[in-house]
Amino acid sequence: MYDAFLLLSFGGPEHPDDVLPFLQNVTRGRGVPPERLAEVAAHYQRFGGVSPINQQCRELVAAIRADFSVHGIDLPVYWGNRNWRPMLADTMAQMRDHGVQRAITFATSAYGSYSSCRQYLQDLAAARAAVGPRAPVVDKLRHFHDHPGFVEPLADSVVTAFGELDPAARETTRLVFTAHSIPASMNASSGPESNGLYEAQLLETARLVAARSLPGVGWDLVWQSRSGPPQVPWLEPDINEHLRVLAKDFTTQVVVSPIGFVSDHLEVIWDLDEEAAATARQLGLGFARAKTPGTDSRFVAMIRDLVQERMRTSDDGSRAGLGRLDHWDFCASHCCPAPASSARR
Incomplete structure (x- = not known):
């Protein structure tokens, strides 16, 4: 064939x-x-x-x-x-x-x-x-998006990242999943699901990874790497804005998992390891970034x-x-x- x-x-x-x-x-x-x-x-x-x-x-x-x-x-x-x-x-x-x-x-x-x-x-x-x-x-x-060969490496990486933080602060830890933002209209047209296919699949991946890595820890799906003109609505919130909200809501540390990506390329390194990590430092949040599946x-x-x-x-x-x-x-x-x-x- x-x-x-x-x-x-x-x-x-x-x-x-x-x-x-x-x-x-x-x-x-x-x-x-x-x-x-x-x-x-x-x-x-x-x-x-x-x-x-x-x-x-x-x-x-x-x-x-x-x-x-x-x-x-x-x-x-x-x-x-x-x-x-x-x-x-x-x-x-x-x-x-x-x-x-x-x-x-x-x-x-x-x-x-x-x-x-x-x-x-x-x-x-x-x-x-x-x-x-x-x-x-x-x-x-x-x-x-929900294949075990994709979900399980992501979940293990979340566990590893959490190990870099204070386990005693588990109750004030938040698990934050990220993916590349897209125009809201593109998401809406991607499928019949109420969230649009793109967002619906990402929510499902997030749910599966959370359940296999840090059960009981609250989690969110947020967005990164917006690149379009400012007048066009894109999926929100941005990871940096979300970290500011979490810091005001008694969160002390975050594990960030870029489930929208299969490897640690530059958007992951810049948007998360550079910008989001810097935002977390400014806010006094503990920060650990989980790896992507890679090889x-x-x-x-x-x-x-x-x-x-x-x-x-x-x-x-x-x-x-x-x-x-x-x-x-x-x-x-x-x-x-x-x-x-x-x-x-």
């Missing part, structure tokens, strides 16, 4: 000269003010103009290849990015030249929305068009499980998942529509 596997990710700069072109790729057509781009570019330059995400993808590719080999999955593993080298179209041209006809792809986003799912499907279609008639067909694997063996095994699930010769309808929301293999053509500004790109 498939003759190759493709890791599909966001991409990031690996040299100071890459930063601005990369950010222009990310924000093209979204009306992001130039001053905001300059601000975000300065964050990258603080780290030498290098985002960790590409190296993290290389490590994940190596882990997937090793896991596939051990478990008898005979698929070559490729890697392409949405916004920076290796660009998806270049990878797909390489796949074509290697004779790949139909591939299965894992996108490094667990959730459904335009930017976290539909846009990847559009990227695949655009890359196929750029490569031409012999471009391989590529099918995207399903959402995995945890359970996360890598989850990717294999999703591939094997799709490659079954007969579908019995079963899907690995700890939550209550539905699972499906292929997204409907009308789901998670592009915002008006994105549709004009």
Whole structure:
């Protein structure tokens, strides 16, 4: 059914000269003010103009290849990015030249929305068009927000982070989950759930991780990394504003878990380890940040499980998942529509 596997990710700069072109790729057509781009570019330059995400993808590719080999999955593993080298179209041209006809792809986003799912499907279609008639067909694997291989590493990381704080202050500890904010209209259009599919899936992940890590500790889902024009409503509250509210409400320490991300890339490092940690210090809050799954063996095994699930010769309808929301293999053509500004790109 498939003759190759493709890791599909966001991409990031690996040299100071890459930063601005990369950010222009990310924000093209979204009306992001130039001053905001300059601000975000300065964050990258603080780290030498290098985002960790590409190296993290290389490590994940190596882990997937090793896991596939051990478990008898005979698929070559490729890697392409949405916004920076290796660009998806270049990878797909390489796949074509290697004779790949139909591939299965894992996108490094667990959730459904335009930017976290539909846009990847559009990227695949655009890359196929750029490569031409012999471009391989590529099918995207399903959402995995409640898969044990995603939830369990997150839960263990929360426990580890809590171990950095004062266990005697458990009653005044708050568990704060974060994800990338998106426009409120994008969330509302992402599904029939009352919270929108994106927020509903994140709430389910948060509930599952909280129950397996710090049962009895109160938790919240908040947002980070807003990048759009100020006049457009985005999901709130922001992590820094939420910390200020908690500090006034007798909270003494927080564990922050970035469940919206699969690796500790620059948005996690800057928005949480730099900005949110600084806010917590100003407020006198104890602060510990839980890690993302990265190349945890359970996360890598989850990717294999999703591939094997799709490659079954007969579908019995079963899907690995700890939550209550539905699972499906292929997204409907009308789901998670592009915002008006994105549709004009």
